[in-house]
Amino acid sequence: MTKRTEQEEQIYYETEASEQEFLEWYRTKEHKKYERPSVTIDNVMLAYNREEDALKILLIKRKAHPYKGCWALPGGFVNPNESTDKGCLRETFEETGVQLKESNIEQLYTFSTPNRDPRDWVITVSYIAFLNQEALKAGDDASEAAWFDITLTEGFALLHHQMENIDLNIGAETTSAASTGNLAFDHEKIISTAIKRIIGKMYYQPRLLTLLGESFTIAEARKVYAKFLGVPYQTLDHSNFKKDLLKFLKEVDERPTGVGRPSKFYALDIPYLK
Amino acid sequence: MTKRTEQEEQIYYETEASEQEFLEWYRTKEHKKYERPSVTIDNVMLAYNREEDALKILLIKRKAHPYKGCWALPGGFVNPNESTDKGCLRETFEETGVQLKESNIEQLYTFSTPNRDPRDWVITVSYIAFLNQEALKAGDDASEAAWFDITLTEGFALLHHQMENIDLNIGAETTSAASTGNLAFDHEKIISTAIKRIIGKMYYQPRLLTLLGESFTIAEARKVYAKFLGVPYQTLDHSNFKKDLLKFLKEVDERPTGVGRPSKFYALDIPYLK
């Protein structure tokens, strides 16, 4: 609370009014003269395409200034009667038609550098959203949204769009916002922060496996992990990988198909992820 | 961006105005009619008292509704021309007179549950601030600020004030905000989130050691770790503890005092913590 508010509240308190009276007084007085920022959500929406063995990120082409023509993270304003979590879920639904659960999203970081939006004072709460591949139909039409391939190598990432030739380095030391100029605002920084977060948590809280939907095989999990680690999936030893991950999984009854010994199917079994 | 804004921007874009013209147009029009939240910072300010071997947290007694008489985290509104990081440093200085560096603070989480403040729509970006013990003079006078002892046992924490008898459980599963009624708003939840974050990161990013100031001994570091782990420091084997931590430390030239073999002094040496 600022000094001024404290003072006013102090004066009011000394009248020994009830809490109910106080709240009524508070709401009617012109308390909102303190400047307020817009608060938005920016959503790093990721999906994994099993057929292509490719990691995808949804970006939206800006049709207006600033950053006209640049690609940007999907996002929007937070509404007064929702948490940012709910706002993220709503935004994801509006953008892709997919209704996620809280276990599919994770708050990432709040970015607030002054002038990060040249128009106005905007603070953004960023999120990571793990979509399963059925979401990939969004952006297929000629709309302004498109799924980009995201290719990581150890320590940095390359984003590559099939149509346009966007090269974007997400290094370990990305510093100034949107330094390469391909992504709007500080969204490059947000994406690199997201990737680092995912990599950092993958071995003790494998939420990224929700990219694979309800159930999946060890081999599929290996491929997803390999994508984030920026290595061919064969370099992750199947036996050891399974040994590490099994504590988060429960076996489910599902019949596989295809050549080779049929693999078992697993689902995430992490109570606190709800 | 909401649909409406997008549309307006789209219309403007089609006039082929320059970016400069656009920004002027944008700022003059009544774009700020979207409701905005207040954005505050809540600061989990921690300190460690070597003499007492005690962990401390700074709380402020609320003199006004709501939560009149409850203890609350220090905090305040974010200013338009500062990042939340800078706001946290400013707030810490205003409250304690201590000018911290960015390496002493860490953004924790952004809390935005509707009605978390009964007065108004308030979103808060919470921070952890590691103060060294010289900060402990703040709150010594008869002001409304006081340093509380914070005592953790494995899995939960007990906050205990010397004067008043506040008992506060910070369990692993603290759910509803301020459920015990001793702390204002959702500050109990914020504190428990902070503790869990510190414990989770202590072995790969030991920022908590900035509680000890510029330099410290292995034994002191052990004691700080033990406080957060909720165990007597003797249960952490000195030899093994040192082996784990040494990769983050550099030896510094400092002469110890007291009985027993003199210990070496170390300082944090983690480049990316800056």
Added chain:
DNA sequence: CGAATAGTGTCTTTAAGACAATATGCC
């Protein structure tokens, strides 16, 4: 049966943990 793929087992290497032995300064 052979190719392909998954599962399982074993051995080696490395890290973690327990504990003992040695070093240093103060009284």
Added chain:
DNA sequence: GGCATATTGTCTTAAAGACACTATTCG
């Protein structure tokens, strides 16, 4: 020298990693 405390070293145990072998399905 005796005590207190820190450092260093060793041994044991558990985890991580490399690699080989077995199992199952399809054509």
